[in-house]
Amino acid sequence: xxxxxxxxxxxxxxxxxxxxxxxxxxxxxxxxxxxxxxxxxxxxxxxxxxxxxxxxxxxxxxxxxxxxxxxxxxxxxxxxxxxxxxxxxxxxxxxxxxxxxxxxxxxxxxxxxxxxxxxxxxxxxxxxxxxxxxxxxxxxxxxxxxxxxxxxxxxxxxxxxxxxxxxxxxxxxxxxxxxxxxxxxxxxxxxxxxxxxxxxxxxxxxxxxxxxxxxxxxxxxxxxxxxxxxxxxxxxxxxxxxxxxxxxxxxxxxxxxxxxxxxxxxxxxxxxxxxxxxxxxxxxxxxxxxxxxxxxxxxxxxxxxxxxxxxxxxxxxxxxxxxxxxxxxxxxxxxxxxxxxxxxxxxxxxxxxxxxxxxxxxxxxxxxxxxxxxxxxxxxxxxxxxxxxxxxxxxxxxxxxxxxxxxxxxx
Ligand SMILES: [Fe+2]
Numbered sequence: 013x014x015x016x017x018x019x020x021x022x023x024x025x026x027x028x029x030x031x032x033x034x035x036x037x038x039x040x041x042x043x044x045x046x047x048x049x050x051x052x053x054x055x056x057x058x059x060x061x062x063x064x065x066x067x068x069x070x071x072x073x074x075x076x077x078x079x080x081x082x083x084x085x086x087x088x089x090x091x092x093x094x095x096x097x098x099x100x101x102x103x104x105x106x107x108x109x110x111x112x113x114x115x116x117x118x119x120x121x122x123x124x125x126x127x128x129x130x131x132x133x134x135x136x137x138x139x140x141x142x143x144x145x146x147x148x149x150x151x152x153x154x155x156x157x158x159x160x161x162x163x164x165x166x167x168x169x170x171x172x173x174x175x176x177x178x179x180x181x182x183x184x185x186x187x188x189x190x191x192x193x194x195x196x197x198x199x200x201x202x203x204x205x206x207x208x209x210x211x212x213x214x215x216x217x218x219x220x221x222x223x224x225x226x227x228x229x230x231x232x233x234x235x236x237x238x239x240x241x242x243x244x245x246x247x248x249x250x251x252x253x254x255x256x257x258x259x260x261x262x263x264x265x266x267x268x269x270x271x272x273x274x275x276x277x278x279x280x281x282x283x284x285x286x287x288x289x290x291x292x293x294x295x296x297x298x299x300x301x302x303x304x305x306x307x308x309x310x311x312x313x314x315x316x317x318x319x320x321x322x323x324x325x326x327x328x329x330x331x332x333x334x335x336x337x338x339x340x341x342x343x344x345x346x347x348x349x350x351x352x353x354x355x356x357x358x359x360x361x362x363x364x365x366x367x368x369x370x371x372x373x374x375x376x377x378x379x380x381x382x383x384x385x386x387x388x389x390x391x392x393x394x395x396x397x398x399x400x401x402x403x404x405x406x407x408x409x410x411x412x413x414x415x416x417x418x419x420x421x422x423x
Pocket of ligand 1: 193194197198342
């Protein structure tokens with residue numbers, strides 16, 4: 013349970029809300045790189061309750077600007093994208109990637125200084141992992157880009173997908189930290205033939221252990237499979253919104269829950285392989301394939317459907333949730349909590365320790381940022397825990413930490 017004040021502090025991100033100011037200090041994933049084509053259509057991007065437009069100029073550079081033309085506030089998502097700039101279709105004002113207004117055909121030519129006085133807010137971008145990231149923070153200089161493991165592999169080793177969920181960003185993040193739900197919500201996907209992921213079927217009340225790290229928290233959810241063996245799922249939470257979750261196969265996944273506004277989140281599912289290009293093995297990636305049909309917002313697959321498309325007939329036949337995709341099960345439960353879940357009404361138990369710890373870490377971080385301007389864990393290495401999560405079995409009497417260290421590969 014959380015006080016209403018703390019719940020507000022954690023969840024609100026728009027305008028001058030402290031959490032919004034804090035989160036803006038991190039590089040934020042904004043749009044899939046593939047969506048931005050040189051001289052192609054500009055893309056609207058809403059973040060922290062503000063509206064932006066992203067485009068790729070003729071020379072390949074990315075522009076990230078306030079959405080509205082400074083002249084009469086027409087959307088620049090409607091603009092022509094040509095000759096290394098956006099040209100507003102209303103009066104032809106031309107704005108380049110640096111936010112300079114370089115032509116104003118609606119003014120007489122003798123007014124040469126008119127355009128020079130006008131600036132459009134523009135923001136630094138960085139492309140990595142198939143994503144355009146943006147820095148929206150208050151500092152003059154963007155922080156160094158983190159060494160995410162998925163941003164250091166070749167382009168065909170990584171693929172991001174996006175879901176825009178109708179709920180606050182923290183609900184999205186909390187869903188990624190909750191290991192015990194894997195045994196219940198996702199139980200129809202577990203069991204024999206699902207490798208390490210299937211092991212989660214054996215025990216729905218895992219014991220949690222955690223270690224604070226300079227990048228966030230490392231959680232181990234420990235399940236008994238039989239009296240002699242424990243199954244361990246380690247999740248790495250990297251501040252302020254990234255979870256590396258063990259997949260049970262050799263591909264890795266990072267899930268990033270970012271705020272579109274107070275009541276909408278944009279979740280990034282970044283799948284990558286360190287060693288070879290991603291393959292489309294439908295058996296292994298049973299949870300993934302359907303989502304690629306809507307890569308820029310796969311929650312659209314259930315949006316507007318009665319009860320998120322839950323199929324009661326399927327449930328009667330034995331499917332636990334009646335929702336036919338593992339990730340869409342997560343989307344449904346997160347949206348069903350409402351736009352901003354009232355955390356003062358919760359009844360938390362021992363399975364919620366990862367959620368509780370992460371809230372505490374975020375509350376401490378947002379308060380510290382408000383007092384001193386300090387941003388937790390913001391060094392290039394801080395995006396890079398030694399593993400991207402791991403799932404493995406150990407003898408029930410052993411500690412999981414040495415077994416995890418043996419899997420560390422990001423140094
Ligand atoms: Fe889940």
